[in-house]
Amino acid sequence: MKTKHLQPHQIAEAAQLLKQGQLVAFPTETVYGLGANALDSQAVNKIFQAKGRPSDNPLIIHIAQIEDLAQLTTDVPPLAQRLAEKFWPGPLTLVLPAAPTVPREVTAGLNTVAVRMPNHPIALELIKTAGLPVAAPSANRSGKPSPTRAHHVSKDLENKIAAIIDGGPCSVGIESTVVDATGPEPIILRPGGITFEMLEATTSERLTTIAPGLHGTRANLETDETPRSPGMKYTHYAPQAPLYLLTGTWEEQVKKLEKIQERIEKSKEKIGLFISEESFRIISKKSNHRIEKGAIPVIQRAGSRENLKDIAAGLFDALRAFDETEANLIIAETYPTHGIGLALMNRLTKAAGDRIWNEDN
The missing domain is CATH 3.90.870.10 (DHBP synthase)
Incomplete structure (x- = not known):
């Protein structure tokens, strides 16, 4: 056809x-x-x-x-x-x-x-x-x-x-x-x-x-139960590379990003970052020349943390864009769950399959 x-x-x-x-x-x-x-x-x-x-x-x-x-x-x-x-x-x-x-x-x-x-x-x-x-x-x-x-x-x-x-x-x-x-x-x-x-x-x-895959909500359906709505049971929204989520306050996430940046610059690992404009500004000040030269192979800038609607609107486009890069692992910032943030974090959590980033990853 x-x-x-x-x-x-x-x-x-x-x-x-x-x-x-x-x-x-x-x-x-x-x-x-x-x-x-x-x-x-x-x-x-x-x-x-x-x-x-x-x-x-x-x-x-x-x-x-x-x-x-x-x-x-x-x-x-x-x-x-x-x-x-x-x-x-x-x-x-x-x-x-x-x-x-x-x-x-x-x-x-x-x-x-x-x-x-x-x-x-x-x-x-x-x-x-x-x-x-x-x-x-x-x-x-x-x-x-x-x-x-x-x-x-x-x-x-x-x-x-x-x-x-x-x-x-x-x-x-x-x-x-x-x-x-x-x-x-x-x-x-x-x-x-x-x-x-x-x-x-x-x-x-x-x-x-009920938001399956989102921490703090009612539990997921059992595997043999027919879901009452699309998006309740199966893995969704996943890019080709495994996606990991940062946890903690925004300030704590930025500190983790700075350590990840140092790790990438030393090891040249092909790690992608899905981060806010605010976080990008901070880490780019720390090592602006390296970022411009591509020491970090992929950065998708999600938008401002002050406007979660924009981040949500660009989420799937950004996840798909990683598939066109050399990134073999993706790390994403997380966001408050008020307003559209609840839906945004539901999608990010399901895309990550509940994977959380830690220094041993």
């Missing part, structure tokens, strides 16, 4: 491919999605084949208007209705009771279905033009960093899918927040662009967070 590379004005062609049961990658405000007709089980199966995705990992269905929920769920609880009215279109996914019309391939055999309305003109127009709900996980090979640019999709899925719509970079850069709205109290199954604080300000119910 030869993948077509489409521009935004070619949405009608992409919509026709979806109607024909083909796979189309398209931009959303979070990451690029790999779309198929959500009500066509054969089309949905193609998603799992193209991504190499485990079949027990449920998919998110994308819709263009709240009325579309009627064919996907048997009930929209008052809590879910309030959250949808507040945050849709936007990076919020709601887990709801599944209607019989939803194929089990989408739900992974669960009695619930995950639905969201993306806040991106291309995504909304594609869904409206196709006239069907679109199941769409991230448009990457399973386990790799999610794609936030069209060329990321091409790198992973070229000639495995029918088309890619190039809509430029994604603005949020991290997948949607997933909230289970089936019970009396909302549960965050995956943190994302809609933060804990934003949800807490919207609902009077007690809000619980």
Whole structure:
């Protein structure tokens, strides 16, 4: 199969491919999605084949208007209705009771279905033009960093899918927040662009967070349990080189970075650093001429620690960029878990597989 590379004005062609049961990658405000007709089980199966995705990992269905929920769920609880009215279109996914019309391939055999309305003109127009709900996980090979640019999709899925719509970079850069709205109290199954604080300000119910791979939260699912949401069970977001996380206060992390820099300059090890602008300024003052000459083979500057939204938006692009370098090990700074920081640290922790850097590494 030869993948077509489409521009935004070619949405009608992409919509026709979806109607024909083909796979189309398209931009959303979070990451690029790999779309198929959500009500066509054969089309949905193609998603799992193209991504190499485990079949027990449920998919998110994308819709263009709240009325579309009627064919996907048997009930929209008052809590879910309030959250949808507040945050849709936007990076919020709601887990709801599944209607019989939803194929089990989408739900992974669960009695619930995950639905969201993306806040991106291309995504909304594609869904409206196709006239069907679109199941769409991230448009990457399973386990790799999610794609936030069209060329990321091409790198992973070229000639495995029918088309890619190039809509430029994604603005949020991290997948949607997933909230289970089936019970009396909302549960965050995956943190994302809609933060804990934003949800807490919207609902009077007690809000619980489950963030697998993030320290201080409820435990991961057992290995034989079907996850209730994407991103809950399997390794995700990992670059090719092993990723290690720094711990401690920012000041403590900077001291560790200075020792790592000294180690690199002595040993010439091919270590990559994913660090903030503030940390870069400090270590570059310590050894500016060496950094300019490339004694440290790769430095990806994440952005300012004062703006975690920017760091989150560039996270997956930076992790993918390391794959194009000689770095055979990556060390990343860590960040506070308020606001978007919770989602940022969830992704970094899962990308690292819980690996923590220490001087013996």
